[in-house]
Amino acid sequence: MPQFDPAFFAPQLFWLAVTFITLYVLMAKVALPKIGAVLDERQRKIDDNLDKAAQLKAEAEAAVAAYEKALSESRAHAHSVIKEASERLSKQAEERTRDLSAKLAEQIKAGEARIAAAKDAALTNVREVALDVAGATVSRLVGGTADQAKLETAVASALKEQGQ
Amino acid sequence: MANPIEQFKIKPIIPLEIGGVDVSFTNSAVMMVISVVLITAFLTLSVRSRALVPGRWQSMAEVFYEFIAGMLRDNVGSAGRKYFPFIFSLFMFVMFGNLLGMIPGAFTYTSHVIVTFGMAIVVFTGVTIIGFARHGTHFLRMFFPEGAPIATAVILVPIELISYFSRPFSLAVRLFANMTVGHIILKVLGGFVVTLGGFYVLPGIVPFAFLGAVTVLEFGIALLQAYVFTILSCIYLHDAIHMH
Numbered sequence: 001m002p003q004f005d006p007a008f009f010a011p012q013l014f015w016l017a018v019t020f021i022t023l024y025v026l027m028a029k030v031a032l033p034k035i036g037a038v039l040d041e042r043q044r045k046i047d048d049n050l051d052k053a054a055q056l057k058a059e060a061e062a063a064v065a066a067y068e069k070a071l072s073e074s075r076a077h078a079h080s081v082i083k084e085a086s087e088r089l090s091k092q093a094e095e096r097t098r099d100l101s102a103k104l105a106e107q108i109k110a111g112e113a114r115i116a117a118a119k120d121a122a123l124t125n126v127r128e129v130a131l132d133v134a135g136a137t138v139s140r141l142v143g144g145t146a147d148q149a150k151l152e153t154a155v156a157s158a159l160k161e162q163g164q
Numbered sequence: 165m166a167n168p169i170e171q172f173k174i175k176p177i178i179p180l181e182i183g184g185v186d187v188s189f190t191n192s193a194v195m196m197v198i199s200v201v202l203i204t205a206f207l208t209l210s211v212r213s214r215a216l217v218p219g220r221w222q223s224m225a226e227v228f229y230e231f232i233a234g235m236l237r238d239n240v241g242s243a244g245r246k247y248f249p250f251i252f253s254l255f256m257f258v259m260f261g262n263l264l265g266m267i268p269g270a271f272t273y274t275s276h277v278i279v280t281f282g283m284a285i286v287v288f289t290g291v292t293i294i295g296f297a298r299h300g301t302h303f304l305r306m307f308f309p310e311g312a313p314i315a316t317a318v319i320l321v322p323i324e325l326i327s328y329f330s331r332p333f334s335l336a337v338r339l340f341a342n343m344t345v346g347h348i349i350l351k352v353l354g355g356f357v358v359t360l361g362g363f364y365v366l367p368g369i370v371p372f373a374f375l376g377a378v379t380v381l382e383f384g385i386a387l388l389q390a391y392v393f394t395i396l397s398c399i400y401l402h403d404a405i406h407m408h
Contacts, residue, residue, distance in 0.1 A: 011187050
C-alpha cells in the first residue's frame with residue numbers, strides 16, 4: 001500500500017503543515033471573526049429590539065398611569081372646588097340671615113319703644129282729659145271751681161281702680 | 165479491473181527538496197490546497213453580505229460555526245474557547261478531505277495514515293502541553309486517579325499510560341482505516357459493475373445498486389469520521405483542562 005511507503009511521509013507531512021497552518025491562520029484571523037461578528041450582530045439586534053419593545057411597553061404603562069393620575073387629580077380638584085363654593089355660599093347665607101334677623105330685632109325694639117312712648121303719652125292725655133272732664137262736671141253740678149288738688153287725687157285713685 | 169490500491173498512489177507534480185528532504189508538491193498536496201481554498205472561500209464569501217436573515221450559504225457557514233462552537237462548549241466548557249479556531253480548522257480540514265475524496269478520480273488525503281497521524285500527533289502533543297501548563301506535575305495524576313489504593317498502582321499506572329499514549333494512534337488509524345477501506349470497497353464494487361455489466365447488463369445492476377448504497381454510506385462516513393475526529397480531540401482537550 002502506498003500509505004505505508006516512507007518515501008511519501010516527508011512531502012505529505014510538509015504540505016499538511018503548510019496547508020493546515022494556512023487554514024488555521026485564515027480561520028482564526030479572517031473567516032471565524034466574520035461569522036462571529038454576523039452572529040453577534042444578529043443577537044445584539046434581537047436583544048435591542050426586545051429592549052426597545054420592553055421600553056415602549058414601560059412608556060405606554062407610564063402614560064396610562066399619568067392619565068389616570070391626572071383624571072383622579074382633576075376629579076379631586078372638582079370636588080374641592082364644589083365643596084369650597086358650597087361652603088362659601090352657606091356661610092354667606094348664614095351671615096345674611098344673621099344680619100337680617102339683627103336688623104329686624106332692632107326694628108322690633110324701636111317699634112316697641114315707640115309704642116310705649118305713645119302709650120305713655122296717651123295715658124297722660126287721658127289723665128288730663130279726665131281732670132278736665134271731672135273739673136267741668138264738678139263745676140256744672142256744683143258750680144264754682146273744684147279744688148284742683150282734690151280732683152287730681154280723685155282721678156289718680158280712679159285710674160288706679162281701673163288697673164292703670 | 166483496476167487495482168483498488170492504485171487510487172492511494174502519491175504522484176509528485178512539482179519535485180521539490182529542502183535541505184535534502186523531499187517535499188515535492190504531490191496530488192495529495194493539491195487536494196490539501198484545494199480544501200483550504202474551498203473552505204476559506206465558502207466561509208468568507210457566504211457571510212460577505214452580513215445578512216440579518218441569512219441565505220442558504222450563510223446559513224450553512226453559521227451552522228458549521230455554531231455546531232463546532234457548541235461541541236467545544238459542551239465538551240470543554242468556556243476554557244476551550246481559545247482553541248476554537250484550531251478545532252474548527254481541524255473539523256473543516258478533515259471533512260473537506262473526506263468529502264472531496266468522494267469525487268471520482270480525486271485523491272483522498274485523509275486515507276493516508278501519515279496525514280491523519282500528523283494531525284493526531286499535533287492534537288496529542290498540544291493537549292499534553294496544555295495539561296502540564298495548566299496543572300504542572302499534578303497532571304501526572306491522570307495516570308493514577310486519586311483515592312485508588314496504592315497497591316493497584318502496579319496495574320493501574322501501566323494501563324493508564326498505555327491508554328493515554330495509544331490515543332494518537334487510535335485517532336489516526338480510525339480515520340485512515342475508515343477512508344481507505346471505504347474507498348477500496350467503492351473501487352471493488354465499481355470493478356464488479358464494469359466486469360459483470362460487460363458480461364451481461366442484468367448482472368451488472370446488482371453490484372451497481374450496491375455501489376449506489378455504499379456511496380451514500382460513504383458520504384455518511386465521511387461526515388461521521390470528521391465529527392468523531394473532532395469530538396475526540398475535544399474530549400482529550402477536556403481531560404487536559406479539567407482532568408478526570
